[in-house]
Amino acid sequence: MSDNRRPGAPVLLSGGNPQVPKGYGEEPVRAYIAAMPGWKQAVGQSIDDIVSRTVPTVLKAVKWNTPLYGMEENHYFLGYHCFDRYVKVTFMRGAEIDPIPPVGSKQPHVRYFHVHEGDEIDEAQFADWVRQASRLPGEKM
16 A cells, blocks of 8 residues: 555554544454554553553543543543654543643643653552542543
8 A cells, every 4th residue: 555554454643543433342442552553552551451450340432533431431531642742641630630640731620641652651650540530520422
């Protein structure tokens, strides 16, 4: 193929974000992670592993080409998305967890955590954020 993609491979949108079908459960999240380009795939797998270990009853979905994690159907506390130079983790009510994730948002309750190539995620801190976020009301999506 002239665009250097494998036949049947997911389309990568702006920033290398995989375009995968909307779906609920483990399977669409696995498909998204498998389609993440390069080093971002390991980041996605790490995020999924930490969330799954920290909150074993978490519900998973992919909507708008974004893996989402929640405690009740269609209400999510965390999502992530690929950009050119980092993976953006969104804590839907991150302003209400302590310490708050480092990157602000135009939306007052939302906070972000960016993972760049070569960064190591502080698993204890990330798991603490996940635990706290999972106990807050999820964002209806």
